[in-house]
């Protein structure tokens with residue numbers, strides 16, 4: 001099984017990169033015993049500024065064949081963290097890779113959005129894509145702790 005974040009844009013060194021590295025590192029350690037692999041990040045960029053239509057094929061290339069496609073989209077479903085954890089466990093139990101997709105300034109091309117297994121919203125407000133990366137990394141780590149029964153997540 002593979003877990004991939006396919007994201008538009010290159011993240012420079014800085015606070016967001018440090019947070020993402022920290023959460024994904026914690027996920028990698030906690031996920032080992034649960035059959036969850038480390039998350040890899042695949043960044044794509046269309047240097048000609050072609051927007052979402054040009055970014056879609058680049059994102060498609062970063063998505064493993066047959067992977068469960070999870071798009072991050074403000075119009076998507078608002079899940080609780082335990083619900084998100086169960087989605088991840090469900091894909092794991094089906095032996096499917098998971099590809100989380102984060103769009104660029106224009107969002108995700110509708111053709112890619114429409115074929116998603118799941119669209120997740122972090123609320124109806126639009127967040128900068130680099131912050132969505134941080135929040136997604138944290139929620140993946142949180143999901144792993146929920147599945148592992150660790151007390152990180154409290155309600």
Ligand SMILES: C[S@@+](CC[C@H](N)C(=O)[O-])C[C@H]1O[C@@H](n2cnc3c(N)ncnc32)[C@H](O)[C@@H]1O
Nearest residue numbers: 072073074102103106107121122123125126127
């Ligand atoms: C700056 S936003 C682009 C917003 C764009 N107007 C759209 O229609 O999607 C960049 C990316 O961040 C992610 N994103 C932003 N806000 C989000 C939210 N509330 N929930 C989930 N993902 C979000 C989406 O993947 C989006 O493509």
